[in-house]
Amino acid sequence: MAKLTCESTPAIDRQLALMDAIELLSGKWKIVILRCLYLNGAMRFKDLQETAKGITPKVLSKELQQLEENLLLTRTVNNTKPITVTYTLTDHATETLPVIHALIEFGLKHRKQIKSKWL
Template sequence: MEKFKCESAPTVDRQLALKDAIDLLSGKWKIVILRSLYLDGSMRFKDLQEKTKGITPKVLSKELKQLEENLLITRTVNNTKPITVNYALTGHAIETLPVINALIEFGLKHRKKIKNK
């Protein structure tokens, strides 16, 4: 097996940066929520819940709050009757797209490899 080559030597800063990135995107739903917003643009809570089949309102609310705290999404309250709330990606969130796409590609290859086992 070929030895994996890193871009640079491991440092405490790089290890902490990796931990931050993993913490930021970890969980069953955060990446799915971000991808839905990438593909469909700004969405209301109910629309996001429909796109992320299987997520409960409580968990969706928690995940959205964490994504907002980490500056990956914005929450806009619209002065309508009834009041509606829209969620959208920030410019910072766009930087996660290559990571998400890489995970999708890896997942597809992995599924194929396991299926052909």
């Protein structure tokens, strides 16, 4: 079996894939939004804003649009009076769940490490 180096095609492909994933989930709120939708199922804009405390309507709108463009959520306009819009995760988005769980676990361990250092 050939040794992989940073310059080899498989290594470059993996690096590009990593960069794609980071780009896709980058930002302060995208992972938080995905997690809210995992935990709560379909949600309306206002519900997402209340659940993701601290996010502004402008930023939430932008993040939702980017997640939809990247096929991670579906925006559904409901024929109600008044018209309501709900957001749900796509099947593709569920593949990010293990990544989100891993980040949460790392964050918990990291907080514990930092806290023990300063106490």
